[in-house]
Amino acid sequence: MTDRFVVIGAGTMGLGIAYVAAGAGFRVDLVEVDAGRASAAEAALRRLWDAAVARGKLTAADADASRARLTVGGDVAEVAEEPAVIVEAVPERLDLKRDVLAAAEARRPALLATNTSSIPISELSTGLRAPDRFLGLHFFNPVWAMALIEVVVGPATAPAAAEAAVTLAGRLGKDPIVVRDMPGFATSRLGVTLGLEAIRMVADGVASPADIDKAMVLGYRHPVGPLELTDLVGLDVRLDIARTLHRAYGDRFAPPPLLESMVAEGRLGKKTGHGFYRWEGGKRQ
Known part of the structure; x- marks a missing residue:
């Protein structure tokens, strides 16, 4: 090589x-x-x-x-x-x-x-x-x-x-x-499932983004919560992936309306300074 x-x-x-x-x-x-x-x-x-x-x-x-x-x-x-x-x-x-x-x-x-x-x-x-x-x-x-x-x-x-x-x-x-070669492969299929459900929980008023993330970090030992991870990956990227998986597997991967509206508003996460969290200087506020 x-x-x-x-x-x-x-x-x-x-x-x-x-x-x-x-x-x-x-x-x-x-x-x-x-x-x-x-x-x-x-x-x-x-x-x-x-x-x-x-x-x-x-x-x-x-x-x-x-x-x-x-x-x-x-x-x-x-x-x-x-x-x-x-x-x-x-x-x-x-x-x-x-x-x-x-x-x-x-x-x-x-x-x-x-x-x-x-x-x-x-x-x-x-x-x-x-x-x-x-x-x-x-x-x-x-x-x-x-x-x-x-x-x-x-x-x-x-x-x-x-x-x-x-x-x-x-x-x-x-x-x-x-x-x-399957849509979503292994990691995206699993990771997006968790991320989309966390977004639905925010929309349903179950808990704040910070508390939902804390539950996964402390309760399941994830290094970062699904909503902070969505901010890091980019909400627009998550939406594109969800749409691909929705076409492949049906409504279980349907993008939540909250995700679609946040992307439409330009709230894309860390790269724009605002997603589920505020970001300044590359750090979550």
Whole structure:
């Protein structure tokens, strides 16, 4: 496997994947067509490396070496051909992902992956010339702290590609699980179930968001409650996933009206400063 790693999309997940890949020794191209988002991602990555040095997680020399391995660009067509892996990490919209994956495949990666958390690999592979090299690599937020990665094997994914993905996960410092290609896979299907029910509980006036979260943290030993997690993931992302699962499995995944109205109002969670909680300076208030 070569040492070139491409990430397409510089949102929360994309920049996290790029950060981890650069730290694992890959030369990383982070592709983002939106100049403002690209600039924000570069600033966020600088803060991550500075914070890691301040906490003693990295030496200054190691942080500088990781920075030097990362390049931010705006066009996947400008990425050099035949990288080891390309990971698509754009928003959860089927048409957008298909377009991005087609452009990525033209760069002839050894392994092509999507970071989707809910869309079936079989649907995303439509139109690809080499679907045997394509699979899901579902990372978790924050990428640098979460050990789990889902390797999602599509119906056309070759065994060698799945093996390469498991090997890649190890190099990135992740602990993989291998799952079949089903809507929501394993983690989103379970996690969204809990998150949607917690939102319905808020709408029903069962308890405050803070108390609902406290119940799961103290009663079930979850590291973070389902509503705070929804704020961290993004309410718009949760809504997209819920809609995908609703189409696949029926009304048990129907998006709660409260979730739809909050997204319509622009209350998307941490990234907008307001979701189920207020956020300032990246911290819950």
